[in-house]
Amino acid sequence: MKLYYDPITVNCRKVIAGLDFIGAGYDEERLSYFAGDHKLPAYTAINPNAELPALVDGSLKLWESNAILIYASEKAGNMRAYPADPEIRGDISRWLLWESSKWFGGCYVYLVENVVKPILDDVPDQAVLDNHAPTFHAQAAILNDALSGRDWLSADHATIADIAVAAPMHLHAAQKLPLESYPNITAWMSRVEALPCWQKSDPIPHIPPEFLAKLA
């Protein structure tokens, strides 16, 4: 398998952490998100959406980060990362779809306004953040409630659901995600952040120092 990725992006961090968590080996080809490598024909031939990441395995050109996590779990036969029990799998599917359709967008606005814009010498738009806040809080309340009385989302141990749902908030401090009212989320995120796969996939060492300085 070969992974095409840039370790600084949300969905690439998800897949790098996830493949490590699953124990799936892979070759890698690094692209530069900020240089726009993902828009070049060599890459769009693999992922016509011009988005990172993508995985190539033989004739399979797989995009959508959560599909990559499921595929790698099944290929590796990792029944702990992706348990075979239909009820747990149903639950994991729900969280992967929710992450992709709702939570990613819910957190992404904060990433753009509070991380990407400052890096690009632009100014966060408080009106955009204020308008978006109700959407974020509605989604965060759902996640916080789901984590009530449990350590992990879908099983009594971490699964690919936890990796996927944690990814959109991976830079939560720099994103300035308003998490003050969500103790279950912050406690769970600390557990995710303690996972070796999460620590090894930290994007900060890959962010150029001149960009990091703008986030200080």
Ligand SMILES: N[C@@H](CCC(=O)N[C@@H](CS)C(=O)NCC(=O)O)C(=O)O
């Ligand atoms: N649903 C896709 C989303 C992929 C995605 O949005 N990737 C971002 C980086 S995290 C990207 O490459 N965006 C293209 C761009 O901003 O030009 C997935 O989960 O793989």
